[in-house]
Amino acid sequence: DIPEDVDTSRWNCKNCEFEEGLSGSFSLGLGTVSDESFKFGEYNALYQDGAFPIADAELRYRGEEADYLNLKLQDLALDSRVLEIDGGQQGNYRLMLNYQQLSHAISNSAQTPYRGSGSDTLVLPAGWVDAGATSGMTQLDASLRDLELKTQRNRLEFGAAYIPHSEWETALKVRQEIREGSKRSTGSFFFNSAQLIEPVDYVTNELDVSATYTTREWQSRVAYYASVFTNHNESLSWDNAYNPLTAGADEGQLALPPDNQFHQLQFSTGYQMSRATRFNAELAVGRMEQDEDLLAASLNPNRVVLLPRTSANAQVDTTTLNLQMNSRISEQLNVKAAYRYNDHDNQTPSELFDWITTDTFSAVARTNLPYSFTDNELDLSADYRFSQRTKLSAGYQHKIKQRTNQEVDETSEDSLWGKLSYRSDNDIDWLIKAEHAQRDASGYNLVAQTDPSQSLLMRKYNLADRVREAGSISASFNPNESSTLSLSVDLAQDDYSDSLVGLTESNEIHYNLDSSFILSESTSLHDFAGREVIKSHQAGSQTFSVADWFALNRDTTDSFGVGLKHLLMENKLELGADLVLMHARGEIRIENTANFPDLETNLETLKFYASYQLRENMTVNAAYWYERYDAKDWALDNIDVDTLSSVIGFGETVPDYSVQALMVSLRYKF
Amino acid sequence: HAQQVEQVDTEPTLATLQKYSEKGADTCLKCHDEDSEFPVLNIFKTKHAMAADTRTPFGGLQCESCHGPAVNNEWMQGDQPEDGHTVNKVKDGEQRPPMLNFGLKSKQPVAAQNRMCLGCHQGNTHIGWQGSQHENSDISCASCHKIHTPHDPVLDRVKQPEVCYQCHQQQRAEFYKPSTHPLRFGQLSCSDCHASHGSAGSTLLNKPTLNQTCFSCHAEKRGPFLWEHAPAAEDCSLCHTPHGSIHPALLKKRAPLLCQQCHSQRGHPSVALTASGLTGSNPSRLLLLGSCTNCHSQVHGSNHPSGVKMMR
Numbered sequence: 003d004i005p006e007d008v009d010t011s012r013w014n015c016k017n018c019e020f021e022e023g024l025s026g027s028f029s030l031g032l033g034t035v036s037d038e039s040f041k042f043g044e045y046n047a048l049y050q051d052g053a054f055p056i057a058d059a060e061l062r063y064r065g066e067e068a069d070y071l072n073l074k075l076q077d078l079a080l081d082s083r084v085l086e087i088d089g090g091q092q093g094n095y096r097l098m099l100n101y102q103q104l105s106h107a108i109s110n111s112a113q114t115p116y117r118g119s120g121s122d123t124l125v126l127p128a129g130w131v132d133a134g135a136t137s138g139m140t141q142l143d144a145s146l147r148d149l150e151l152k153t154q155r156n157r158l159e160f161g162a163a164y165i166p167h168s169e170w171e172t173a174l175k176v177r178q179e180i181r182e183g184s185k186r187s188t189g190s191f192f193f194n195s196a197q198l199i200e201p202v203d204y205v206t207n208e209l210d211v212s213a214t215y216t217t218r219e220w221q222s223r224v225a226y227y228a229s230v231f232t233n234h235n236e237s238l239s240w241d242n243a244y245n246p247l248t249a250g251a252d253e254g255q256l257a258l259p260p261d262n263q264f265h266q267l268q269f270s271t272g273y274q275m276s277r278a279t280r281f282n283a284e285l286a287v288g289r290m291e292q293d294e295d296l297l298a299a300s301l302n303p304n305r306v307v308l309l310p311r312t313s314a315n316a317q318v319d320t321t322t323l324n325l326q327m328n329s330r331i332s333e334q335l336n337v338k339a340a341y342r343y344n345d346h347d348n349q350t351p352s353e354l355f356d357w358i359t360t361d362t363f364s365a366v367a368r369t370n371l372p373y374s375f376t377d378n379e380l381d382l383s384a385d386y387r388f389s390q391r392t393k394l395s396a397g398y399q400h401k402i403k404q405r406t407n408q409e410v411d412e413t414s415e416d417s418l419w420g421k422l423s424y425r426s427d428n429d430i431d432w433l434i435k436a437e438h439a440q441r442d443a444s445g446y447n448l449v450a451q452t453d454p455s456q457s458l459l460m461r462k463y464n465l466a467d468r469v470r471e472a473g474s475i476s477a478s479f480n481p482n483e484s485s486t487l488s489l490s491v492d493l494a495q496d497d498y499s500d501s502l503v504g505l506t507e508s509n510e511i512h513y514n515l516d517s518s519f520i521l522s523e524s525t526s527l528h529d530f531a532g533r534e535v536i537k538s539h540q541a542g543s544q545t546f547s548v549a550d551w552f553a554l555n556r557d558t559t560d561s562f563g564v565g566l567k568h569l570l571m572e573n574k575l576e577l578g579a580d581l582v583l584m585h586a587r588g589e590i591r592i593e594n595t596a597n598f599p600d601l602e603t604n605l606e607t608l609k610f611y612a613s614y615q616l617r618e619n620m621t622v623n624a625a626y627w628y629e630r631y632d633a634k635d636w637a638l639d640n641i642d643v644d645t646l647s648s649v650i651g652f653g654e655t656v657p658d659y660s661v662q663a664l665m666v667s668l669r670y671k672f
Numbered sequence: 673h674a675q676q677v678e679q680v681d682t683e684p685t686l687a688t689l690q691k692y693s694e695k696g697a698d699t700c701l702k703c704h705d706e707d708s709e710f711p712v713l714n715i716f717k718t719k720h721a722m723a724a725d726t727r728t729p730f731g732g733l734q735c736e737s738c739h740g741p742a743v744n745n746e747w748m749q750g751d752q753p754e755d756g757h758t759v760n761k762v763k764d765g766e767q768r769p770p771m772l773n774f775g776l777k778s779k780q781p782v783a784a785q786n787r788m789c790l791g792c793h794q795g796n797t798h799i800g801w802q803g804s805q806h807e808n809s810d811i812s813c814a815s816c817h818k819i820h821t822p823h824d825p826v827l828d829r830v831k832q833p834e835v836c837y838q839c840h841q842q843q844r845a846e847f848y849k850p851s852t853h854p855l856r857f858g859q860l861s862c863s864d865c866h867a868s869h870g871s872a873g874s875t876l877l878n879k880p881t882l883n884q885t886c887f888s889c890h891a892e893k894r895g896p897f898l899w900e901h902a903p904a905a906e907d908c909s910l911c912h913t914p915h916g917s918i919h920p921a922l923l924k925k926r927a928p929l930l931c932q933q934c935h936s937q938r939g940h941p942s943v944a945l946t947a948s949g950l951t952g953s954n955p956s957r958l959l960l961l962g963s964c965t966n967c968h969s970q971v972h973g974s975n976h977p978s979g980v981k982m983m984r
Contacts, residue, residue, distance in 0.1 A: 004732050013696030013734065019716045020723060020730075045854030068724035082859065093725035104859050168727065171796065190967040190983055197961065206891045216795030223799060231891035237976075256969070256984055257976035259892035268880070272799040280802045284872050286880040290896050292975070299977040309977050316896040322880040324872035328803035338803055342872060344881060346905070350896055357978040360967075368980045373902045385808070395808070408902055423810070457936035464903060464910050483776050490841065505933045514841040532845040538925065540933055544943045551944035553932075555925050557918050561845040584848040586918040590929065595946040601926075603850045603918060633850065636950050637926070637960050649957045649966050 021064045024672075026073075029623070031056035031667025040107040040152075041657035042629055047082035048663060049107040049152075055079040056667045068092040081105035081154060090163075098161035108151035108185060112197075112652035113643055115145035116240060119199040120184050122258075124240035132245045136644035139243060146643060149652070153183030153202050169217055175210040186652070187238065189254050191360050194244040196650035200258065203234040222271040227288075229264045236260070237297055242361075243650055250304035251362040260294035260314060279329040288320040300358035307356040307364070316350040316372075333387070338397075340381040348372035348406075369451050371407040378402045391425040399439075409449055409456075410465040415441035417470075430479045439470040457543045461501035463508075469497045484526070487517040501541075502549050508538035524569040534559045552593040559586040574615040582607045602634040619671040627663040697734035717822035727792065738788055738819075739771050774814035782812045789813040797869055804870030816868070830858035836868075849916030851923075864889075865914070883908055897973030899980050903934070904972045911971075927963035 043049025949956030
């Protein structure tokens with residue numbers, strides 16, 4: 003609002019070029035992809051070779067009364083199409099309609115002998131000959147069919163917002179996501195298993211309603227969120243391709259993700275208690291529910307058991323509370339205190355279930371364990387600004403986590419951290435951080451219901467005593483708004499030295515360099531380079547006594563990217579290029595045994611693009627994209643459908659592609 | 673990028689600005705046209721320049737709503753300016769009177785810059801800004817947002833990650849790994865999971881807990897299941913890493929070693945699976961293809977009455 007004492011009688015805004023009326027653009031063109039690759043097209047919808055149309059459009063309308071409409075259409079001809087409509091009267095109401103497709107191409111190299119892929123029942127072809135091992139399945143090769151594994155999410159969202167008063171805003175969002183396709187799963191009969199196609203036919207409906215009240219001193223928001231998940235398939239059953247281990251073990255059944263709901267009421271508030279002090283609070287109370295009818299314990303007619311209940315009756319009540327006080331005590335000193343509470347209270351009844359292992363054998367009855375968690379966390383921190391160039395921060399955190407039905411009832415962790423930010427005389431911004439944390443478990447006791455029981459020496463790493471040291475140093479230099487050079491090193495080390503079996507140590511280090519420069523008025527350059535090493539040690543005990551084997555995992559990823567942008571012909575022609583190289587190596591060593599071959603991935607991706615302005619309202623865009631990818635993965639390389647005697651595999655190949663894509667389009671602006 | 677806070681002289685000189693220009697935006701636009709070093713005309717293609725919406729700068733004090741001596745100055749400075757100087761066209765040889773400007777090279781303290789934005793943008797998802805990690809790291813609103821442009825890159829799903837990568841370089845590298853969420857192709861953006869203006873958790877997530885954030889796209893894994901896998905119910909990040917992994921399904925490491933970090937039961941779970949189980953005379957079903965998941969495929973929990981071992 004304009005204060006009364008300000009004279010705006012001569013504020014004519016005659017140079018203000020307010021946008022009015024209709025404007026927009028559309029692009030039409032053609033693209034082509036040289037080769038089919040589900041890995042190249044994993045998420046970008048370009049998984050098929052051949053030509054595809056390019057069709058994008060944007061429309062804008064601006065009225066005099068703050069009424070507006072935005073329309074955006076993108077990738078109209080691909081499985082990644084997007085439609086966004088957003089309109090209303092700014093400051094009063096807003097309506098939105100969005101449609102987005104997300105495609106996930108998983109694999110096109112899989113094969114299976116099963117029929118009915120994509121449905122909830124997989125059957126073997128007529129004439130199938132059971133065998134004790136894959137090598138004896140005489141009809142396997144002849145029965146194989148090629149598969150494409152792919153899922154597609156189609157999201158439709160409607161949104162509305164209404165501002166009844168300048169201090170209030172209300173909003174509603176309704177979203178439906180339909181997810182269809184198929185993905186990998188496996189099913190087994192005791193130790194004989196097969197890779198299976200699991201149908202994906204999900205609908206998730208979400209609702210978000212909120213009201214916000216905002217004044218200068220006090221802001222509050224109350225929101226209700228609901229998410230209702232429906233799976234149109236409750237189970238996946240499949241024929242046993244092996245000789246049944248017991249009579250009647252001819253068909254197996256997996257439970258597929260059950261229908262479930264989550265409802266949550268959330269209240270957030272912020273109150274400016276004084277110019278220096280602010281209080282924030284957030285409370286969220288929710289409930290997860292799942293009450294799907296239980297399947298039979300077995301499809302084996304000779305293995306019938308009575309269940310203690312007919313449906314899952316699963317329920318978890320969730321509560322999170324966050325309180326925070328932030329106070330600037332002086333120009334130099336800022337202090338903060340925060341308390342966090344998170345409770346995951348699993349109310350699912352715990353009962354004894356007679357069960358059948360893999361539709362084959364009767365097993366000793368087991369009790370389902372509903373896991374509950376409660377976190378209490380206190381954070382205290384302070385920043386002290388010694389000068390305009392130097393700020394020191396330090397903090398302390400105390401966190402208690404309680405669990406039910408697990409080996410450790412309570413872990414307690416104390417952390418101390420410090421951070422120094424400093425601008426040196428040559429205008430380099432330095433940031434140095436360090437953290438030390440120690441976590442102690444209240445006592446490690448085996449869970450009686452686990453059968454067979456764990457090694458007495460096992461310490462699960464999320465429950466175990468741990469000492470964490472972390473630190474980082476970074477330097478960044480900004481000679482001007484558009485140029486930057488920064489370097490950073492981050493490292494973290496987790497030491498589980500009290501764990502004799504399980505994870506005993508893990509650490510990671512990241513080096514990153516990043517820069518962007520304006521080389522001249524028409525040329526800019528950006529680049530990045532990084533190395534990441536993630537390493538861990540673990541121990542096992544196959545003699546079920548002392549630790550007798552020790553493993554090392556080391557993943558190293560190197561990445562490098564460089565890009566150049568250049569403007570020519572009075573900025574009418576823009577040329578650019580981007581190159582990214584990534585090399586990843588995964589090493590696994592088990593002490594005193596032969597080395598595993600390295601897991602390797604190489605990615606090279608190169609993009610050239612050009613944009614030429616033919617006329618004021620017309621631009622030609624062209625892009626050339628070359629991407630090469632290869633990988634070595636001992637878990638998949640040369641593993642055919644029948645390589646393993648007791649797993650019928652998909653016989654998939656490790657992705658290896660070299661794809662070129664060319665796209666040319668004409669953009670018309672009006 | 674975090675900006676060093678420059679407090680020298682700024683507050684006293686700002687306080688010398690004492691009233692508004694005589695002609696409002698026309699004063700500024702005389703110089704700041706498309707040919708100037710700081711062109712601003714694109715502001716008229718943005719929500720801020722909607723004159724009929726009286727909440728916006730151009731429904732009020734125009735350029736000076738944000739840059740000039742506005743009522744917000746009282747909030748920012750603590751004292752209402754008195755009378756005196758007028759912001760007019762700067763003549764040759766004359767020094768520009770100090771004004772509030774924003775961004776990396778601003779001489780104003782970050783807190784003062786942000787207070788100006790918060791004057792209007794303190795509600796809704798910004799309630800938690802103050803005291804948040806970004807605020808605490810002296811990030812100014814203008815570090816991420818561009819105001820004088822019709823399309824602020826950080827609000828564009830495709831362009832947003834590049835804005836975040838300016839500081840979060842490690843994440844840029846992670847999104848080139850073989851297993852990742854689809855940020856590289858613009859299907860997702862950082863803000864699909866993260867609330868950059870502050871949230872309760874340690875990593876600025878959109879939902880109150882990490883698992884709730886994951887379940888907003890992966891509702892099929894939410895359960896609660898009859899037979900729960902304790903780490904899956906507790907924290908997805910015990911097995912998965914969110915940004916990128918060299919292992920399938922964003923796993924932190926390969927099975928069987930991933931599973932053997934917690935499973936040491938007598939029998940096959942505790943056996944060291946060595947390279948001798950690779951292809952050759954005796955390829956191991958415990959090691960190859962899905963390793964443990966060749967049989968225990970229901971690792972997120974099972975609703976089957978016989979699913980206690982995640983095999984049904």
